[in-house]
Amino acid sequence: MADKPKIELELNPRGIPKAPFVDNVDDYIGTKDGDVEGVIKKFQETSAKYRYMELNLQQRRKALLAKIPDIEQTLGVVTFMAARRAKALGEPEPEEEDAGSDAGSDDIDALLDGEEDEEAAAKPLTTLFELNDTLYAEATVKENGQVGLWLGANTMLMYPLAEAAELLSSKLAGARKNLTEVVEDLEWIREQVTVMEVNFARVHNWDVKRRRSAKGGEEKSLMGEKEAK
Amino acid sequence: MSLLPPEDEGDGIEVAWEDQQRINAFSKFNTRLVDIQDQLKAKMEEKEYYDDLQMELELADDADPVLYKLGEAFFSLSLPAAKKQLRKDTKRYDSEIAGLRVKADECETGMKELKVQLYAKFGKQINLETGPEI
Numbered sequence: 001m002a003d004k005p006k007i008e009l010e011l012n013p014r015g016i017p018k019a020p021f022v023d024n025v026d027d028y029i030g031t032k033d034g035d036v037e038g039v040i041k042k043f044q045e046t047s048a049k050y051r052y053m054e055l056n057l058q059q060r061r062k063a064l065l066a067k068i069p070d071i072e073q074t075l076g077v078v079t080f081m082a083a084r085r086a087k088a089l090g091e092p093e094p095e096e097e098d099a100g101s102d103a104g105s106d107d108i109d110a111l112l113d114g115e116e117d118e119e120a121a122a123k124p125l126t127t128l129f130e131l132n133d134t135l136y137a138e139a140t141v142k143e144n145g146q147v148g149l150w151l152g153a154n155t156m157l158m159y160p161l162a163e164a165a166e167l168l169s170s171k172l173a174g175a176r177k178n179l180t181e182v183v184e185d186l187e188w189i190r191e192q193v194t195v196m197e198v199n200f201a202r203v204h205n206w207d208v209k210r211r212r213s214a215k216g217g218e219e220k221s222l223m224g225e226k227e228a229k
Numbered sequence: 230m231s232l233l234p235p236e237d238e239g240d241g242i243e244v245a246w247e248d249q250q251r252i253n254a255f256s257k258f259n260t261r262l263v264d265i266q267d268q269l270k271a272k273m274e275e276k277e278y279y280d281d282l283q284m285e286l287e288l289a290d291d292a293d294p295v296l297y298k299l300g301e302a303f304f305s306l307s308l309p310a311a312k313k314q315l316r317k318d319t320k321r322y323d324s325e326i327a328g329l330r331v332k333a334d335e336c337e338t339g340m341k342e343l344k345v346q347l348y349a350k351f352g353k354q355i356n357l358e359t360g361p362e363i
């Protein structure tokens with residue numbers, strides 16, 4: 001344990017380096033020629049770098065946390081419209097996940113509202129759209145099996161419903177994957193910051209103890225360096 | 230959360246690398262748990278709205294269309310269609326909540342194990358309690 005290599009650059013999957021853990025302060029300072037101040041300065045630099053990365057990642061995390069529900073909502077609407085469309089065209093409804101667990105109750109309901117459903121699907125889709133905060137206007141949507149997806153950069157593209165759902169699903173999966181990675185990185189950085197804090201405390205305490213034990217060593221703080229020779 | 234570096238206590242018990250890793254792991258679980266609990270709380274709240282809606286729809290008049298909010302717009306749905314959509318949405322929330330619960334449990338078990346190990350070694354020199362239950 002004592003003779004651990006000092007600079008082993010282990011990286012996490014996104015290339016964030018691991019902080020070196022100071023296992024034995026005597027040994028560690030010893031190899032640095034007793035330059036306590038230099039060591040502490042270096043620790044502070046490393047900590048600052050980690051903190052910078054942490055800040056960046058926290059912002060990314062925030063952006064993703066806002067983006068994911070957005071995509072989820074859009075996807076929800078698109079699947080809803082796709083289901084309506086399928087029904088209007090008389091296609092058998094792809095009852096995806098619903099067919100699972102409580103199929104029993106669903107079946108009964110499906111039997112009950114089958115007819116009415118078809119009727120409803122044939123009617124145009126009436127909606128209330130938000131024009132502005134607290135202001136809604138009624139709109140009737142002419143369904144043509146396509147939706148416009150806002151792609152950003154002032155661009156909207158028309159997609160067939162199925163394709164739109166596919167695109168949104170893949171975007172959603174991507175965003176979720178990104179988020180888990182960012183969270184992983186944040187946890188990793190937190191860990192390294194803790195290690196650095198502990199390192200700092202250890203070296204500092206070690207230094208204090210040494211100064212105290214060195215007779216009359218209080219006049220000069222640089223004394224540590226000379227003594228180590 | 231309070232993780233005192235044991236050195237602060239003066240006559241510290243040496244913190245070996247494994248202990249440091251355990252402390253790190255504990256801290257990681259703790260942050261993760263707080264995060265999950267936040268999400269869980271938000272989801273439960275949403276779910277409650279859906280539950281209320283369910284009750285309302287049970288009482289609703291068959292002939293009136295329901296304005297159902299999907300995304301940012303309200304859709305005029307017939308009562309059965311609204312119920313169906315509601316079932317779908319509720320189910321999604323249920324599975325999300327269940328997933329979060331599983332993750333929270335994982336964190337808690339992990340923390341419990343680490344607590345035993347860390348308290349065994351450091352005793353009173355370490356404090357791993359979060360304080361009042363959230």
